[in-house]
Amino acid sequence: MFYMLKGDRGGQALLLLLSIAVVLVPVLNLVVPEGHALHVSTFTVTLLGKYLAFALLAVAVDLVWGYMGILSLGHGAFFALGGYAMGMYLMLQIGDRGVYGNPDLPDFMVFLNWQEVPWFWQGFDNFWFAMIMVALVPGLLAFVFGALAFRSRVTGVYLSIMTQALTYALMLAFFRNEMGFGGNNGLTDFKDILGFSLQSDSTRVALFIASAAALALGYLACRAIVVSRLGKVVVAIRDTEDRVRFIGYRVDHIKLAIFTFSAVLAGIAGALYVPQVGIINPGEFSPLRSIELVVWVAIGGRATLYGAVLGAFIVNYSKTYLTGAAPEVWLFALGALFVLVTLYLPNGLAGLSKKKEAAA
Amino acid sequence: YAKGDTIKIGVLHSLSGTMAISETTLKDTMLMLIEQQNKKGGLLGKKLEAVVVDPASDWPLFAEKTRELIAQEKVDAIFGCWTSVSRKSVLPVVEELNGLLFYPVQYEGEESSRNVFYTGAAPNQQAIPAVDYLMNEIEVKRWVLAGTDYVYPRTTNKILKSYLIAKGVDEKDIMINYTPFGHSDWQNIVADIKKFGSAGKKTAVVSTINGDANVPFYKELGNQGVSSEDIPVIAFSVGEEELSGMDTKPLVGHLAAWNYFMSVENKQNEEFINTWHDFIKDKKRTTNDPMEAHVIGFNMWVKAVEKAGTTDVDKVIDAMVGIEVPNLTGGTAKMLKNHHLTKPVLIGEIQEDGQFEVVWQTDAEVPGDAWSDYLEGSKDLVSDWTAPINCGNYNLKQKKCLAAK
Amino acid sequence: MLSFVTKNRFLPVWLLGLCLLPALASATPPVGSDAFAQAVERLQVKSYKEREAAVAALISSQDERVKPVLEAMLNARLFYTKKDKITVIGIKTKDGFSITGVLDQKSLGNASKSQLKKIKVNNKLRRILRAGIAALTLSDPAPEVRLSAVKQMYGKLGNAGIQILTTHFETETDSKVREEIQTLLHIHDLSSDDRNTVLKAVAALSKSLHPEVRNKLELLKDSTDQEISAASGDALKHIQEQLAFYAKVKTAFFGLSLGSVLVLAAIGLAITFGVMGVINMAHGELIMLGAYTTYVIQQLMPQYIGMSLLVAIPAAFLVSGAVGILIERLVIRHLYGRPLETLLATFGISLILQQTVRTIFSPLNRSVETPQWMSGFLEINPALSLTYNRLYIILFCLLVFAVLFLVIKKTSLGLSVRAVSQNRAMARAMGIRASRVDALTFGLGSGIAGIAGVALSQITNVGPNMGQDYIIDSFMVVVFGGVGNLWGTLIGGFSLGIANKFMEPWAGAVLAKILVLVFIILFIQKRPRGLFPQKGRVN
Amino acid sequence: MSALAKIRETFRRDQVFDFVNKQDYSRVDTSHGQILYVEDVSVSFDGFKAINELNFYIEVGELRCMIGPNGAGKTTMMDIITGKTRPDQGSVWFGQNINLLKMTEPEIAQAGVGRKFQKPTVFEHHDIFENLEMAMAGNKGVWSTFRARLSSEQHDQIASVMEIIGLSDCAKQRAGALSHGQKQWLEIGMLLMQNPKLLLVDEPVAGMTHQEMDKTGELLTSLAGEHSVVVVEHDMDFVRSIAKKVSVLHQGSILAEGSMDEVQNNQRVIEVYLGE
């Protein structure tokens, strides 16, 4: 199964690190007592879990952008949809612990005077149904959007801006209170997942492990695509789409398949993200957010999947660190990071390690 | 002070992103208050230390930063948030980690948490008196409720609508309009308001329009010739700070309802303004209502800590209720059992110099109400964080707390 | 005529005072100098209600000194000294006020702010003051002033007011003023008890689009008198048709004006992105710089707000253009042929620019004043008025477009730009100094963005985030119109603006925007290269 | 083994490409001996008629040369056959049963029409081996492509094609780094890998040396017979060396058709094309 990691130093390192983390982090968090130098706080665990979800998202973006050349400025939308699906499940788990104490309706619905849960919320109290939706909803949206766009041969910036329009439209729609997704406040105040309290350390560790596993599997799946002949065709599509048609590949089908797959990955990432940060709101649909995703990938290094992971970690860690350490000037630092990486590391940070490899 | 031993205070206000515009000032206010307190000798003999973070107008980041402040930095209290969604995002975290949050902005109510002190106005401390003023003093008969599409305006308008109808206003005479965040093209809506207002009855606009959308809104009003004399606008989110970014000439006479205005002449206020100007090194900087809320909140916390003799959150929470501190408009703010304050309600008219002139005010402080009396479902609820009730949503009819946590 | 006016000067004024405040009309009000002094003193009371009465008394006093007092009060320049409670008019000076007594009209020298107490006015008082001043200006020699005075009286007339107008009407010579008064009188007649008067008035007003006419007719329609009911029904129908028509015209105008804002915001991007292929995420910030330049210029020349905008246009062009050139030289230059990377770098630059502005100017919005010549509206009729700022922006947008279009299509710079963007190496081999052309072009696009900022500062807020509000829309417009096609940007921007505005009334602002986005997405499926696709054989 | 024999071996589709038979692409019906019917086709761009009621037919196994002045519409004609350009009118049939005008580019390619472009276009970021691998005939559905693994026969097949096009030495070289002529060869190689029934070859020898030209000629003639080949070329020596039948295109329609000699002596052809 691991043939696809052959020659992928970065990927090997990533999977190794992930396996170590999956073993070590729970031990250091749950077993090592608080106050001990080696103790990893739950705060850190959750933070890492969040990064892992972001990393999965970045991998999904890299697959369509780095390899297939579709600069999707709308992957935040798929992420958010997955997140909402998860959020809806979590919301319905609150039961009568909401402020109005209504056993069936989430608070915001009580507030809007709704009598019953609307049809599109049906079934989300079931975990497995919700999990299917986590994949299905973003997948379906990507499928329909992609089917239209790829068939019509919308390409390049046109496609990018359309994906942006898509996420923008969704953002505005989800902001509307009538939509039934909690408007601007979104979904929050989650209590538990599968009966386990979201506030307990062990649940958080479990979510961390789930995120790590999802990232590993997502990575391997993408890697499998990339090393297959399909992967080569995908890259060929990026470079000269027309020519691929003339040797007999259905470019629209291939694009659609990859785009949809990537959207599903993004959705899963969103579903992992929500219980760990405790809120999902329409801000996730914001076009600037999607642009940021692309920036992670670019920083890490396009068309190297581990680069995307690296980028997601670096940018988000810098953000975490700088917003605390240098709240007044962190935007300068982040902006400068973007500019400098672009100028001096055209292949991102992954390019740096490649250069070293080549030199060694 | 005892060496090396400090009391940490978290300051959780966006310094970048869309909310920086409002929240940065509050961060500075906190820094000033902490500096002043240290000059007075700190608290419990210890020095106060501000831990400033930037949640960057990103709601999940608010939650993360809160966790960082409480779990990593071990702060004893957090002063922060502006938008409702940021508070909603932070709420589970402060409850989980048993932190302490002071929330300084007027909000929609319908919430009560043991770990949060709401130092801004509840709807009954801003919206209802404002409407009363318009109804009684200006004799307004037709109402436009215009707001940005999110919870605060929605709730406020819902409360106002049922209030107005209870007061005998015909549904036909109420127009409700929502716009997205940052809405910048108000031509149609202002034209509609103008049309709505030309039906021969005195009309007013009750605006819960938020943030940046206000500037183009008022500009459009001015340009389409809707003057405050024809159709006055009363706003709940436009304060001195917002006005400082607007050309106020065409706005003279429009109104705002707050619990504090910079123009209130009063010794305490004058002192505060001077300190602020010295601290920020800019004589032109304004003060505003949420700043006052932070001042009150901070002073109360200091008193409570002194009373409890510790910064231990549980003890401070218990000590907080009943604490009284002077507000900046000459009255007294008292912390109620529901973690809300008593506040005077002032109606001010915008002046050319960007200040408000108080044209009306309540005779006494109004106690804040977490659960609106004008909404189904919430009118039976009260919040009381003292024994024996000790919960945020006690149903008076069922005689029990909902959501036993 | 003048003599007549002088002779009758006081009568109408106090009558008007009565009509404004019918409650006070019970007793015959005192008249004369004493009354004036008393009234002025009464102004100092605390309660607004009482001050209203004082103003009415003031107007009734028929004193010559009334008008300046009213005006001062309206403009918040009426004070009384804290010490001796003398009512004064204050003119702001460098450090305080130079004050003049109201009664003796003598200068009392300077006073500091703390020595004075302002006589406050509220909304309602302002209304009364304005009407009072209007009545006093009915005798003004300038017909425009009289016209606007008459217009002030809509909706504020009592019986007494009618009397004044009727009297004034006989001596009024200006046809426009006469017409306006006529309308007012007819409106009054609509509430008459005499059905013939009513019918005559209905007939006369059947073309008037004034809202008050409509409101009154609306009432008359339900009249028991068949004839009146029918006549007003007909008139109303006609009026409503007219109104519906003008509403459409108005919406179209709104659409055009929104469109022109979109075009202005996008047109610089049409150069940097459309022609040069740089995905310029800092475009919004360049707009912002233009807006801040306007602000700074206004700070520099506070006396000449009217002029400041004209100065700001070239200044903003230069500032944003220079920043653009700097960005190009320092960063983008290294990224040609890597268009996607430009997205990344310019995104970083946009963060830096935002934070820079935040650091220099604070995160607060800045107040940019609207000059006199841009405020107010052009009233075509009571149902249709076009705001000046929007009108100017539409014109300005077209002008900018025309200039830019000529530069790109007709000058050698334009030709070089297009050549370089299509094949950099070959353009160089043809002797074109590609790097200079790049810098100039990027500077041009950025400069235009700055100019857009000047225009936007007139209709929206000027703050560090303002750029982000426009960047998405700008890209949308350029792409919708067809990348690389200036016409596309123009037509695209206008059509999106108009579509948006026509949808807004029935869909609401939010849904309209969503629908426009969905429309764009679907439209691009039909025309994958925008409204005006770049044609040509592809290899 | 001579190059020719190698190619024959390579293209014994009954052996190497047996899985092709399993596919349910409607097989071309060439029972009337014709593989391509182009009838009454016209296309215009912005009012300029590039192809004007063009008619011609290609027989099974034929090698046809198309010549004609620059801008006569030769490339456009190929664009129409391969689905890149839709004609305004007319019909194009592949065999008797496949209407090419109703199909997309990949469908046409899958049905068995291969093309080499006038301006060589290869996948610049892939190495030569990968270029050939991707072009290889086979099921090109998404899932099959994902599952596809090279068998050793396929490996050998690619190797032999590389041999033919003279790029064996640089199998791992990025195609983007090839010179113009090398790209030409690589594109021919990709065409071979596709193993189409009809090959459309646009100016194959442009930029090649004389000897390479001969080699190309040899290759093309060897392909004819089993495959039908349409070659567009301006190099008369080359055309002369391979052509049996030549069509001359002028202003979008056939000006003359016949053997090389006939065409060469046609007065109109000399006037508009050959000169002297």
Added chain:
Amino acid sequence: MENKALLQVSKLNQYYGESHTLWDLDLSVIQGKCTCLMGRNGVGKTTLLQCIMGLQAIKDGSIVFDDFEIQKEAAEKRAGAGIGYVPQGRQIFPQLSVGENLELGLFARKDRMKKIPDFIFELFPVLKQMISRRGGDLSGGQQQQLAIGRALVIDPKMLILDEPTEGIQPNIVHQIGDIIMQLNKEMGITVLLVEQKLPFARRVGDYFCIMERGKNVATGDMAELSDEIVQQFLTV
């Protein structure tokens, strides 16, 4: 002044990344004559021309044009100095009209002429017909003619042509040959021509220069180009 070299390339080395493409290459192009550069595919002809034009960075070596060292000059300066370039693959500006493509040449002219000289249209009448069509829409051969026309507009002292007859119909190939000779002989424009077609090269060239693997391996008078040399360096 008979045999003065207008262009002198000496000891030129060029790399594509790691791969050394041109090795200590020398080349001289005699003023007023036509020098024919030949060699198999991929030996580096195009690369050499790009180095001369400044479109490809060189490692070391010197390029002297008209007595000035130009290897440090930017590409655009070299065009201004009087080198007209017809690249391989035509490199037409696809979205510019034929007229605009030609006009671009005017910028580099010393005499600030504002109009495309008529003789271009006499040489290539088809360009006049299609003056307002987009360059990218032309057929391959038409584009080639446009590329040559465009290079002539700058009024060059030296014309560099990279396989100019590629894809051109026979009678026009012949014409191009005539034109090159005419430019060369009558107008005194020095010509550096890359050409694969031997007969053509023989017809128009005065000198030949053969490259192999990035090195200059044979030079001389065209008359001296023996079958032997051809056999050795130009056949596969």
